[in-house]
Amino acid sequence: MRFLKAILGGSAIAGLSAFAAHAQDVVGRPSEGGMWFQKPATPVMEQLQDVHNLVFVIICAIVVLVVSLMLYIMIRFREKANPVPSKTSHNTMIEIVWTIAPVVLLLVMVVPSMQLLYYQDRLPETEMTVKVVGNTWNWQYSYPDYEDIDEIISNPLDETQAQEEGVPYLLATDAPLVVPVGTKVKVLVTSVSNMHSWAVPSFGVKMDAVPGLVNETWFEVYEEGTYYGQCSEICGIRHYFMPVEVRAVSQADFNQWVANGGSFTEAVADNSENQTTSGVATLAARD
């Protein structure tokens, strides 16, 4: 975070360093050799995990049952032990069971999964909107509700920069999407010239960005922190180089950010005697 460096380079900035410490807490990113899901950061992701766990248990049970039956049949009815094979071709009971059982299982899975599908898709009374545009190749964010916030062009940090700042290369960006926690955020996703997909695993959000079409989804982040994702539609030569970074901050910090015209560092300008340094800090944070 360059703006942090700029801040730390200065002297009197008590309030902001508290914020900075918060924003540094990364809560949504992949871990080395990690398995399963990232910690859910939104209600949608929580429910996605629940549905996944339900389906996972069912499919494991099916695999165990089918493999056991096959082993049993292979051993019990092997040719050596059964020189005269059975001529059975129908068994009404078994046929009824193997028709009804899958239907019941499908119903057990379809109800929660359809509910979730509509929950993800439905736009409850969202409190603010962000517009996400997939460019060739970077993400562009804008805030239709806040006229003073300029469009944000979000590019990944190069490898040296990422190392210097101790952030993950190919995930960290120079300008994250900033949202408040505990707020239902409507996301409008579109693209300029080719298809992308705006995805943040810990949000349970993966929305196609299609030229000429505006897709909608929403999220509500529980916890302050930084959340990473990636373009999830193979979009072209720089597909690997358009990560998604979302910074969730408290409502108060978000209001401050909006009041500062999309910058965290203006607060320094207000508190600091050295306006010039702060100006540089602001530019550094936003370039």
Ligand SMILES: [Cu+2]
């Ligand atoms: Cu892409």
